[in-house]
Amino acid sequence: MADKNREKWMARFQVRLALQPGVDRAVVLQAVKEVTAHCADTGEHPQAAFGDPDAYAVQAAARLVPADRVARTKRHNAVADAFGSALKRAGDIAGL
Incomplete structure (x- = not known):
């Protein structure tokens, strides 16, 4: 049971870490190695x-x-979000 809980904690940690701005594979691997x-x-x-x-x-x-x-990364995400919003509005206007 302890191993299962440890696996769940590690899986959640890795997913949440990967979602943080600027985190890449190397950062996830380093953090997992440290833990x-x-x-x-x-x-x-x-x-x-x-x-x-x-x-x-x-x-x-x-x-x-x-x-x-x-x-x-935050700047890039803001630009991508703005672009996505503009595309959605254009699609809404065009009735797509």
Whole structure:
């Protein structure tokens, strides 16, 4: 049962981490390696060591992703969102 809970915590952590601005595969792998190593060394469950997986994902991203990459990703996402909204409005106007 403990292994199943550990797997669920790790899966949720990875998904939430991957959704943070600027996070790439290397950041996810580094964070997972850190959590796994800590838990192996201490015997702690990740919930006990790091708390809520969603909150820890935000903390890990803030620590591991350079601020300029976060800002660049947020700008890119804002442009993409604006473009998507414009396309939707154009489709609505055209009746598509």
